Amino acid sequence: MGTKRDWEGQPLDLNPKDTIMAEAEIEPARPILSIFENFRDELDEHHDRRERIIKKSRDITALSKKIIFALQRVRATNQPLPPKIAQENQTRFDQIHALFEEVVPEQLGINGWRYQRQISGGIQEFIEALSFDHYLRTQTLITHAECSARVPPQILVSEEDYLMGLYDLTGEMMRFAVLSLSSGNASATQLTENSASEREKSTVASSQGGIVGDLRAIRAGFEALSVPQRHYMFRDMAKKLDVMQNSVEKVERAAYGIVVRGSERPSGWTPDLSAAVEVGSY
Amino acid sequence: MIDQRIFENLQTKIDEETTVRDELHEIVQKLARRGRSTQAILSRAHSTPADQLKPVLDDVTKEILAQKEEVTRLKAVADQHPFYKYNGLWSRELQNLVASIELCAWLGGLQEHKGPSSTSFMTIEDVGKFLDIPVNLKEQDAFHLTIEEYLLALIAMVEELARLAVNSVTLGDYTRPMQIGNFVKELFAGFQLLNLKNDILRKRSDGIKYSVKKVEDVVYDLSLRNLVPKGSSSA
Incomplete structure (x- = not known):
């Protein structure tokens, strides 16, 4: 190595940068490449794991949707499910459980939260199915602890996933209520039963216990939750809140239709829900 | 019947999480404020000839060391919680800090913290050692600098x-x-x-x-x- 000179040919005094450059010249680029090869391996491992989890999450979502479809064929609440549907769904719940078991090794320790976003979609859909199943059988809301108990203990069920699952549940309840009404089975909604027997009163006050009352209670519960805006917690919440409010209103309108026009209702009449039936599924 | 306690419990959890986020956010804000002043000083390098850079680098080093203290505070709080749950809160500011450190080192500052490796920049290990934080943790759930951030x-x-x-x-x-x-x-x-x-x-x-x-x-x-x-x- 000769003396480093600046552009005017004057020897440069010992500038630290030049030492760095000198070192780089002696060992050209080798260390950088090996450092980046190491990074590449780490990132590949991360991406592979991420994709495996996303696939599992999609499978769980698909199975959960099938469970929900099957449950929409049920016509009564607060009693055991028809054996055929119960059996079909049990198989699916078992499959989902197996899928969750496969995710467990990917989500150990620090990786639980690292890949939370990837599995979260599946968990939310699963909670939607689970809570709908629970609601139809018992007419109560499933708790967060009960949801956690249905997946392997290593799988995180965040409050956010639970809450989002419940939001989607309101969509299913809406569909269920409307379907029950349109198929002429008024017993699924306590409200219509009451109003049918006490039609002369035309009141909706005696609706507690029915889906309409439950939906209202859920809506009130959701609306009472205060989530600070400043931390971007529960990002989808505003949208879900909107869809949920629409769902509740649709059922309320359907119930109103039964009360007001119930007596004139020809057989085969379906409630007027001119707005498209939206079911929140993200 | 809908049990309203479900929503009360959710509210409790939301409030707890808000407290954690507020606490972390406050530290990150301080880190960010100091980060801006680090970058402001560092940008003087664009108008300072190489042979007069020393005082600029000394000033930058002072600011970086002040930011390092904030990182230590952040680490103490963040270590009590799952790392990836809250990582997004500080990731950006930590990146900015590491970028300042790297630039300062490249310009000739922080030389005593550069590792023995023959690279012309500070490796992720050098940065971790300088900031006194672990890097690229894969098992242990604790505060660290991730490869992506680096x-x-x-x-x-x-x-x-x-x-x-x-x-x-x-x-x-x-x-x-x-x-x-x-x-x-x-x-x-x-x-x-x-x-x-x-x-x-x-x-x-x-x-x-x-x-x-x-x-x-x-x-x-x-x-x-x-x-x-x-x-x-x-x-």
Whole structure:
């Protein structure tokens, strides 16, 4: 190595940068490449794991949707499910459980939260199915602890996933209520039963216990939750809140239709829900 | 019947989480404020000839050390919670800090913290040792600097160096663009080894080639006019 000179040919005094450059010249680029090869391996491992989890999450979502479809064929609440549907769904719940078991090794320790976003979609859909199943059988809301108990203990069920699952549940309840009404089975909604027997009163006050009352209670519960805006917690919440409010209103309108026009209702009449039936599924 | 306690419990959890986030947020804010002043001082490098850089680097080092204290505070709080749950709160500011550290080291500051490796920049291990935080933890759930954050910081540094190449010429320094050119190309070769997916790292690292081009244009202009100092021609 000769003396480093600046552009005017004057020897440069010992500038630290030049030492760095000198070192780089002696060992050209080798260390950088090996450092980046190491990074590449780490990132590949991360991406592979991420994709495996996303696939599992999609499978769980698909199975959960099938469970929900099957449950929409049920016509009564607060009693055991028809054996055929119960059996079909049990198989699916078992499959989902197996899928969750496969995710467990990917989500150990620090990786639980690292890949939370990837599995979260599946968990939310699963909670939607689970809570709908629970609601139809018992007419109560499933708790967060009960949801956690249905997946392997290593799988995180965040409050956010639970809450989002419940939001989607309101969509299913809406569909269920409307379907029950349109198929002429008024017993699924306590409200219509009451109003049918006490039609002369035309009141909706005696609706507690029915889906309409439950939906209202859920809506009130959701609306009472205060989530600070400043931390971007529960990002989808505003949208879900909107869809949920629409769902509740649709059922309320359907119930109103039964009360007001119930007596004139020809057989085969379906409630007027001119707005498209939206079911929140993200 | 809907049990309203379900919603009460949710509210409790939301409130707990808000408290945690508020606490972390407050520290990150301080880190960010100090980060801005670090960057403001560091940007004086664009208008300071290389041989007068020492006082600037001393000032930057002071600010960086102040930021390091905030990182220590952040670590103490963050270590009580799952790392990836809250990582997003500080990731950006930590990246900015690492970018400042790298740039400061490249300009000749922080030399005592550079590891024995023959790289011309601080490795992720060097940065971790300097900030006194672990790096790339895969098992243990604790505060650390992730590979992605480190790489994003390098990209930010490259962008800043591209600007410096232009400004060095304005200051009459024709050596530095050559050094920057060599270094940026080395890093670019490194980044090309990565298999990037469609994420933030991909998006940002796509920008490196523009930085490389910017520097190469400067080098080209200089060599075309025979302004390249002898002994520092670009590789």
